[in-house]
Amino acid sequence: METNLPTPASPIATLIPDELESPPLSLGQLTWRRFRRHKMAIFGAVTLVLIILYTFGGMLFVSEADANRTDTGARMQAPSIEHPFGTDTIGRDIMARTIYGGQISILIGLTAMFVELLIGVSIGAFSGFFGGKTDSILMRFTEAVLVIPQIFLLLVMAKYFAQSIPNIEMLGRTFSGSVVVIIIVIGITSWPYLARIVRSQFLSMKEYDFVLAARATGASTRDIIFRHILPNSIAPIIVAGTLGVAAAITLEAYISFLGMGVRPPTATWGNMLEGAYNYIDTAWWLWFFPGILIALIVLAINFLGDGLRDALDPHSRAV
C-alpha cells in the first residue's frame, strides 16, 4: 500500500544524485521495467517465442511438399521415430503439418488483428471525436453487430464469402484463397469491443487541455486525431490488439473445426482438427498435437496481454 505521508525514508532522501540526474525513462523503458516483473507474462513471451521458432524454424528441416504429401500406405500411424507426431487419415505427416499449419494460423491471427484494429480504431475514433449524429449512427451500428453472437455471424459470413475463391501464389507457395476469406471475416466481426474502448478514450481525451492547446495553435483535425489523441490512447489499443491475436487464432480454429474455415491443401491448426473427433478412440494424435499447440499459443498470448495491460497502465506505480 502507498501512502502520501512523509516517512523517515522518503523516496527523495534515498535517491542517489546519479539517479536524479539520469534522463526520465521513456514509455518503452518504463513498460519493460514493469513487464519483466510479471512472471506469467515472461512465461507467455518465452512460450510464444518457442512456438514461433518451431513453426518458422521448422521450415528449414521440413519442406511444404512433405506436409502435403499423402501416403495411403501409412495412414493413421501412431507417433514413431519416422513420424514423431504420427500420420493423419490420408497418411500425411502431422508434425510437418503442424509446422506449416502453425504459420498460417499465426498469420491469420496477426492479419485479422490488423483488420480489426483498422476498423475498430477508425469507427471508435470518429465516433468519440465528432460525437453527435456521427456518434449515434456508428454506435447503433456497433450495437447491431454485437447483438448477434460472433460465432453465428462468422459462420454466416464464412459461407457467404466462401464461394470458389482462387488459390493465391505468394513467395513460391500456394495458399488456399479461403485464408483471405477467414482473415477478413474474423476482422469484420471482431471490431465492436475495440471500437467502444477507443471511443471512450477519445470522448475523455478530447476534453483535455493539451487538445485545447493543439487547437489553439491551429492544428488540423486530422493532426489532433492522429498525432495528439491517438498516441495518447495507444495503451488499451495495444492490449486489445494482443488479446485479439489470441481470439482470432481461436476463432479460426472454431470455424475450421466446424468445417467452414480454411480449405485444403493449406493446413492450419484448426482444419487439422476437422473430423478428428470421429477418431477419438482410435487415433488420439490426430487432434492432440494441433489442439495442444492452439491451447498453448492462446495461453501464451493471453499471459502476454495481461502483462502488457499491467505494464502499460500509467496508474501503476511499480517500476
Place this chain on the structure above:
Amino acid sequence: MRLHNLLKTMSRYIIRRLLQAIPLLFIISMILFILMQNMGDPVATMGGRKVTRSEDRIRLTRQLGLDKPILVQYLYWLVGNDWTKTDLDGDGVAETPGKRRGVLRGDFGVSLVNRKPVTMVVGERLSNTLLLMLTAEAIILVASLLIGIYSALHQYTAMDNTITTLTFILYSMPVFFFALLTMYIFAVNFKAWGLPYLPTVGMFEPEQGKTVSQVAWHMVLPVATLSFGFIAGYSRYIRSTMLETMGQDYVRTAKAKGLPRPEIIYIHALKNAALPIVTIVALDLPFLLGGAIVTERIFGWPGMGRLFLDHVSRSDTPVVMGIMMMIAVAVIIFQLIADVLYAWLDPRIRYK
C-alpha cells in the same frame, strides 16, 4: 414491493431502451438477410440425391418466392405477402394470394429444407439447448462462487496459487480441445481401464430409451465442456470483488462489533461482492450460446447450435434468420433485465 416501485420509476428508461432496440433489430435483420441471399442456391440441394430438372427448379424457385428482388423478399419476410398476389404458374399474371404473415406477426416462414414451419423446427430443438444451457449456468454459478470465495479467503496460500494457475489455463483453453481431452480421458480410457465410462454421443442410448437418468448421464461431458471456461473466468472475478469488499470499512465495522465470521463473509461481504456477477451472467448469454454450437457438434447433442450449422450449410434462409433473430431478441431482453436487476440490487444505481 421495491421491485414494483423500481419498475415504475424505471418505466421510461425501459420503454426508451425497447424503442431503441427496434432500429437495431431492423439493421441487423437486413444485413443478415442480404448475406443469406448470396450463400448459394437452396433449391440445388433440395432434391436430395436426385438431380432436379431445370423446369422443376424454376417452378420451385417461383413457388418459394426466390425469384423476387432481394428487397421484396425481405419485405415479404418482414411483413408477409398476404396483402398481395403472386404469379405461381409462370404465365406473367399474378393470380395466387400470398399466405405468409411475416415475422412482425409471428410467422417466421417455412424451412426450405423440410418444409416445416420455422417455429416448429426451432421449437423442437430449443428445449434441448435450454436444458444444456440452464444446467451449465447453474453449475457455473455454484462452482465459481465456491472457488472464488475459497481463494479470496485463502489469498496467496499454496491452494490459492494452484487455483489461480489452473483457472488461467482453463480460461484460455479452446472449447473443442477441452471437449476432446475429457472425451479421451473419461470415455475412451475409462472404458479401456474397465471403469464406468461416460457416453460421448447423443442424449440417450436408443435401447435404453429417453429416461431422466440416461439424459443426465449423457449431459455430464457437454455441460462440463460448456461451463469450464466460464467457471474459470467468473471465479477469478468473484475472488477479486470478494477481496475488495473484505477490505471495506463496513466489513471492518462488522468485525469490530464481534459478528461471527461466517455471517460477515456470507451475509455482509458476499451480498455486495456477488452483485456484478448478475450483470455479467446476463451479458455473457451470447457467449454461452456460441459455445453451445461447438459443444453440440462434438457431442452430437440435438440442439439449436447443430440445427443452425446444418441449415447454414444448406442455405436455409428462413430457419437461419429465425434462429438469429430469436437470439438477437433474447440478447436485448437479457441486457435490459441485467440493467433492471442491477438497479434493484444496488440502490445507488439510477438510470435516466
